[in-house]
Amino acid sequence: MDILEVSAPGKVILHGEHSVMYGKTALAVSLGLRSSVVLRQQEPTECPVINVKFPKVDLDEILPLKPIAEIFPGQPVRVDHEDYINKINTVLCHIRPGFEELKDTQKNSLRALLYALAGIFGTANLDITDFTIELSTDLTVGAGTGSSASFATCLCGVFVKLVQLKTTGEVLDFSDDEKKLVSGWAFNCERIMHGAPSGIDNTTCTFGALVSFKKGQVPVLRPSPELRVLLVDSGVSRETIRLAAAVAELRECYSSAVGHIMDAMDNVAVTAEQVRVLQVSDVGFFRDAYLLVVLLQKLVQPESEEEVNSAYKHLNELWEMNHCLLASLGVSHPALETIRAIAHEHGLACKLTGAGGGGNAIVLVPPHTQETTVTSLKTKLVSSGYKVTDTIVGGPGVTVHYKTVQ
Ligand SMILES: Nc1ncnc2c1ncn2[C@@H]1O[C@H](COP(=O)(O)OP(=O)(O)OP(=O)(O)O)[C@@H](O)[C@H]1O
Numbered sequence: 001m002d003i004l005e006v007s008a009p010g011k012v013i014l015h016g017e018h019s020v021m022y023g024k025t026a027l028a029v030s031l032g033l034r035s036s037v038v039l040r041q042q043e044p045t046e047c048p049v050i051n052v053k054f055p056k057v058d059l060d061e062i063l064p065l066k067p068i069a070e071i072f073p074g075q076p077v078r079v080d081h082e083d084y085i086n087k088i089n090t091v092l093c094h095i096r097p098g099f100e101e102l103k104d105t106q107k108n109s110l111r112a113l114l115y116a117l118a119g120i121f122g123t124a125n126l127d128i129t130d131f132t133i134e135l136s137t138d139l140t141v142g143a144g145t146g147s148s149a150s151f152a153t154c155l156c157g158v159f160v161k162l163v164q165l166k167t168t169g170e171v172l173d174f175s176d177d178e179k180k181l182v183s184g185w186a187f188n189c190e191r192i193m194h195g196a197p198s199g200i201d202n203t204t205c206t207f208g209a210l211v212s213f214k215k216g217q218v219p220v221l222r223p224s225p226e227l228r229v230l231l232v233d234s235g236v237s238r239e240t241i242r243l244a245a246a247v248a249e250l251r252e253c254y255s256s257a258v259g260h261i262m263d264a265m266d267n268v269a270v271t272a273e274q275v276r277v278l279q280v281s282d283v284g285f286f287r288d289a290y291l292l293v294v295l296l297q298k299l300v301q302p303e304s305e306e307e308v309n310s311a312y313k314h315l316n317e318l319w320e321m322n323h324c325l326l327a328s329l330g331v332s333h334p335a336l337e338t339i340r341a342i343a344h345e346h347g348l349a350c351k352l353t354g355a356g357g358g359g360n361a362i363v364l365v366p367p368h369t370q371e372t373t374v375t376s377l378k379t380k381l382v383s384s385g386y387k388v389t390d391t392i393v394g395g396p397g398v399t400v401h402y403k404t405v406q
């Protein structure tokens, strides 16, 4: 029996959430927390089925594969997203009694599964036989740490590898071209969950490390500094699609004010391209942005302790600035402000990450921070009802393991 396991990290956005949707620059890093999908091929039967286990969204389903295979395009194509989604909805209503009554989260997870299966496997002209697919994750769903992109990356990754296994009989590590394919399909799955995502989440979850991203441009991938962060889950669930719509509405109403806020955000998050073309002498308007990338790169290979301390001092200030800009767009939440106040009592910087409105805040822990301070902060946060994960950002993107069990 062949077993394929594909895993992908979650992500945190350091700078540029929301403004990235309007063409501004953003920086994101992969997280140590990951999702993992295990695909087990089963003995072929006459009426093949797929057994779907997505425990985080309470799904345990057995779906017939023949009606799904009927929507396989059968040749490499650029899918028409709307047309494809309509076909997938029709099939799901047909094969899953009560599909319309499921929760939106469950419906979207099943839609994303069929989208990836039909789009990737279904273009390979191969026979599909019985299998189980099971997803587990360290991430909280709907909390701003890229659970949907990590989920989609795992699904797309595992179907790319299933095609490789069926066509060549072996499974190799993901090549750069395969990663591009996975990220592209994961972006399409993200459209199901988010409407109009920028693409930063699927890119970070696929490629890992530090991603400098601007919509419509090739993302710049850099080694990630080993930043220690406390990921603080406010416990307030929210949906990215709704927060993005609220920001869009505000922008519609106050185009000039919101435009200036987003320009300011652009200034604290920059692409490496901008940095490369800038000379120190003509940094001028881009000073903050220039500073940030230089700061992050300094932390990859610091030369002295002063350099590290000074870099962290600037990062603290930029995190605070970015949070306040996001709050001015209405995407903070009282729970996030309470978390920030507790972090400030301990002298540490804190910002929301992802779409906001709840979800996670990230507290930056510079290396010179006393462990007693960190312990006291964690204790206070936990006793106030928040979940704290002490983690280091960075780490690999999508990865695969393959084994055969007799
Ligand atoms: N482990 C999982 N199993 C099944 N479906 C999942 C899983 N994780 C995420 N999803 C799907 O992704 C959706 C959550 O997307 P949403 O964008 O609201 O949260 P997020 O990705 O955690 O946040 P952000 O985009 O701000 O980082 C869920 O509704 C569900 O459909």
Ligand SMILES: C[C@@](O)(CCO)CC(=O)[O-]
Pocket (backbone or CB within 6 Å): 013, 016, 017, 018, 019, 020, 021, 144, 146, 194, 196, 197, 198, 199, 200, 201, 240, 244, 354, 355
């Ligand atoms: C809110 C947003 O900017 C970040 C979500 O992680 C949406 C996106 O970029 O797709």
